Amino acid sequence: MATSHAHDSAHAGHHDEKPYGITRWLFTTNHKDIGTLYLSFACIMFFLGGVMALLIRAELWHPGLQILDPVTFNALTTNHALVMIFGAVMPAWVGFANWMIPMQIGSPDMALPRMNNYSFWILPFAFVLLLSTWFVPGGAPAGGWTLYPPLVLQGGDGLPMAIFAIHLMGASSIMGAINVIVTIMNMRAPGITLLKMPLFVWTWLITAYLLIAVMPVLAGAVTMLLTDHFFGTSFFSAAGGGDPVMFQHIFWFFGHPEVYILILPAFGIISEIIPTFSRKPLFGYESMVYATASIAFLSFIVWAHHMFTVGMPLAGELFFMLSTMLIAVPTGVKVFNWTTTMYKGSLSFETPMLFALAFLFLFTIGGFSGLMLGIVPADFQYHDTYFVVAHFHYVLVPGAIFAAMAGVYYWLPKWTGHRYNEKLGKWHFWLSAIFVNVLFFPQHFLGLAGMPRRIPDYATQFTDWNMVSTIGAFGFGLSQILLLIVVWQCVRGGEKAPNRAWEGAHGLEWELPSPAPYHTWETAPDVATIARGAEH
Amino acid sequence: MSKKRLITAGAGLAAALVSLTGPAFAGWDGINMTPGVTELSARIYHLHMLILWVCVVIAVLVFGAMIYSIVRFRKSRGAVPDTTIVHSNKAELIWTIIPVFILVAMAIPAAKALIVIEDTRNSELTIKVTGYQWKWQYDYLDSGVNFFSTLAESSNFARQRGSGIDPNTVDHYLLEVDHHLVIPVDTKVRLLLTANDVIHAWWVPAFGMKKDAIPGFVNELWIKSHETGTFRGQCAELCGRDHGFMPIVVDVVSKEDFAHWVETHKPAPEAVPAAPAAEPAAPAAEAAPASATKS
Numbered sequence: 001m002a003t004s005h006a007h008d009s010a011h012a013g014h015h016d017e018k019p020y021g022i023t024r025w026l027f028t029t030n031h032k033d034i035g036t037l038y039l040s041f042a043c044i045m046f047f048l049g050g051v052m053a054l055l056i057r058a059e060l061w062h063p064g065l066q067i068l069d070p071v072t073f074n075a076l077t078t079n080h081a082l083v084m085i086f087g088a089v090m091p092a093w094v095g096f097a098n099w100m101i102p103m104q105i106g107s108p109d110m111a112l113p114r115m116n117n118y119s120f121w122i123l124p125f126a127f128v129l130l131l132s133t134w135f136v137p138g139g140a141p142a143g144g145w146t147l148y149p150p151l152v153l154q155g156g157d158g159l160p161m162a163i164f165a166i167h168l169m170g171a172s173s174i175m176g177a178i179n180v181i182v183t184i185m186n187m188r189a190p191g192i193t194l195l196k197m198p199l200f201v202w203t204w205l206i207t208a209y210l211l212i213a214v215m216p217v218l219a220g221a222v223t224m225l226l227t228d229h230f231f232g233t234s235f236f237s238a239a240g241g242g243d244p245v246m247f248q249h250i251f252w253f254f255g256h257p258e259v260y261i262l263i264l265p266a267f268g269i270i271s272e273i274i275p276t277f278s279r280k281p282l283f284g285y286e287s288m289v290y291a292t293a294s295i296a297f298l299s300f301i302v303w304a305h306h307m308f309t310v311g312m313p314l315a316g317e318l319f320f321m322l323s324t325m326l327i328a329v330p331t332g333v334k335v336f337n338w339t340t341t342m343y344k345g346s347l348s349f350e351t352p353m354l355f356a357l358a359f360l361f362l363f364t365i366g367g368f369s370g371l372m373l374g375i376v377p378a379d380f381q382y383h384d385t386y387f388v389v390a391h392f393h394y395v396l397v398p399g400a401i402f403a404a405m406a407g408v409y410y411w412l413p414k415w416t417g418h419r420y421n422e423k424l425g426k427w428h429f430w431l432s433a434i435f436v437n438v439l440f441f442p443q444h445f446l447g448l449a450g451m452p453r454r455i456p457d458y459a460t461q462f463t464d465w466n467m468v469s470t471i472g473a474f475g476f477g478l479s480q481i482l483l484l485i486v487v488w489q490c491v492r493g494g495e496k497a498p499n500r501a502w503e504g505a506h507g508l509e510w511e512l513p514s515p516a517p518y519h520t521w522e523t524a525p526d527v528a529t530i531a532r533g534a535e536h
Numbered sequence: 537m538s539k540k541r542l543i544t545a546g547a548g549l550a551a552a553l554v555s556l557t558g559p560a561f562a563g564w565d566g567i568n569m570t571p572g573v574t575e576l577s578a579r580i581y582h583l584h585m586l587i588l589w590v591c592v593v594i595a596v597l598v599f600g601a602m603i604y605s606i607v608r609f610r611k612s613r614g615a616v617p618d619t620t621i622v623h624s625n626k627a628e629l630i631w632t633i634i635p636v637f638i639l640v641a642m643a644i645p646a647a648k649a650l651i652v653i654e655d656t657r658n659s660e661l662t663i664k665v666t667g668y669q670w671k672w673q674y675d676y677l678d679s680g681v682n683f684f685s686t687l688a689e690s691s692n693f694a695r696q697r698g699s700g701i702d703p704n705t706v707d708h709y710l711l712e713v714d715h716h717l718v719i720p721v722d723t724k725v726r727l728l729l730t731a732n733d734v735i736h737a738w739w740v741p742a743f744g745m746k747k748d749a750i751p752g753f754v755n756e757l758w759i760k761s762h763e764t765g766t767f768r769g770q771c772a773e774l775c776g777r778d779h780g781f782m783p784i785v786v787d788v789v790s791k792e793d794f795a796h797w798v799e800t801h802k803p804a805p806e807a808v809p810a811a812p813a814a815e816p817a818a819p820a821a822e823a824a825p826a827s828a829t830k831s
Contacts, residue, residue, distance in 0.1 A: 063703040063710075065695060070777045144774045150751060151734040151776055238752020244735060245750060278609075279617040287628050309737060309772075310748050311755035314654045318647055325639045329632060335598060336631045342605035344618040360602060368591040375642065377576075377649040378584045380746050381569055384737060384772040445567035450741040452772045455780030457695055459711045460704050461566065504617075 038095030045087030106189025278345030366394030387447025417515030439472030577744025667736030
């Protein structure tokens, strides 16, 4: 019996008791505890960033300045981005990695547990530092999350604090990434070869390499800002012989791979969920792996498509246009593979599948607008308008965030041992899916009609769609309270979930009891268990 | 079943929204790019519509396949999974190669347009545009006409918090300036863009082009409007507090009117109406918008 065997191996070790109280969380080296910490932190940041977004949308409800002054508005857009990217999405993925990678590859924990603890506990300090800039002279950074000089250098005391916060976040990410790579490379159970790993593990492995490659680049760029501001260097100051555009090149050399850091783990989760609820193996597993690797490679040679308007030579514009368009090929392969996975399956539509399907449709829409943005002449019109805002929110909200929600619903029974409230989950899904489109689809129109991004006030012809967008924003924001309720209820109790919480689920994590014991796979799963996990 | 209806309704709505952006509604500039008034803006518009329709066709096919699977292969309708479909070299090869051809087909007109856009040779008039926090300076290098262009006072009053003025009652709210840039029709005008403090971007949607104005750099773009009229745009690169309040207004006038306008605005040999062209450095503090300058 699958159940009894897994139960045996889970309890073959000595204990399942854990320390109590606050010290459990402060000093924990357990991958599940640290995963929970990361996910909780991401959740708090998601709501904090969401409140900032709602303030922005409230100001944009109507032309004229109603509730914010322009500097506060700029600080809100800047901090909304930093909080959502570095505080919500990235930590959420590390949380999933911590929880799932060891269970999926048959490893007892992450390879470097002490560093694991350290990399998490850096984050609260980083964000306290970043957010306390709101209370220092000069206020929070307000030059946009892209931190372009010379504008960013006009900031007050908040600038060095934000830079050190970014250093800390980078250090945390790099440690997390090293941990993932070392774990995956060294701690797979015998028999799990690289091409037998679940796709979530694969996408995270590739993401981790991206992180290690580009976070130091960001750290370098912001350090140069620091020395330009305080130590008289002129890296980015034209007056001193420097080059403000060089910052943009360095930043986006980090920034574009960063975009894939935000989305590749989402691809992994979707690749777990669609086969489960189609009751059919993932179509084209190997091509999925190769497509992910191709996307990661291409991400290093497309960066300047974020800055087509800086005045590049024609040859440069052509190169970055063509390389950018190439990304559509591996991304298309992924979408086609997911679609074919559903073909001739036996589909059911529980909440994780609903979020995964919404991801499939809406991420693809974001892909289309991305392709349009890659066409340089058209980008001369789209650049820095709400069309861009609509594009990246389509790939990040119904893209990355929906995938994270799908993952939470999918693995909640494994984490808590309880079934969540399916009815509330579906309410959460439908409200989110409807309002996210009310929120972001009209922003395409605004951009095409000529509304620049990052403006606190606008010409009156943009009023109608801004109102629609604001209604969508509040609807979407309020709907997220349902997520809190569902998760809270599920943690507290509910119908007992079986080991294999989903009929069509496959993978080693489903061979473990629900909830997963504190220590799992203390003895590596044997060949029969691995085969059983894979065959489903 | 209700889910199915919702999904189809959603798809229908999306299709309807997309079709609204089609050429039939091109005049409806509330939701689509306009063809504009220059050769470049028209080319860019047609390129935009081409990609849009290519995307729509692909979307119909891909979303159609997804919706078909979602509707047809439901467990609730007794669908039995065919677990043998896991891999097909042929299918994967097809959907790798066909997109490449589509992309090449899109890249060719894009590259052609780009080559025209970047060709700033043979211009008949050159204007230097300098971005400041938060206004523009226009310097006609051929005739010496030189002035600043700042948000109009009516907009500037109305936009203050608690002004009590309804923006809807202000003419061209936030899109009006005290001194318009004036250029002749049917003339290749070259703009040289730079900035004095931080990075700005000069953008008038009707002209199709947007380019950054960067301190220490001189960027170029060209305009050849085939229509007279007044065209409005804004700074498009975040440049600090009043980024949203440094609009651009361009009057395209007949060549005769332009010649006349230059004559009346040329600096007299002795009297200097604006800051001398070579020394435009207004301290950032003075550039505050509250002092709606009279140039």
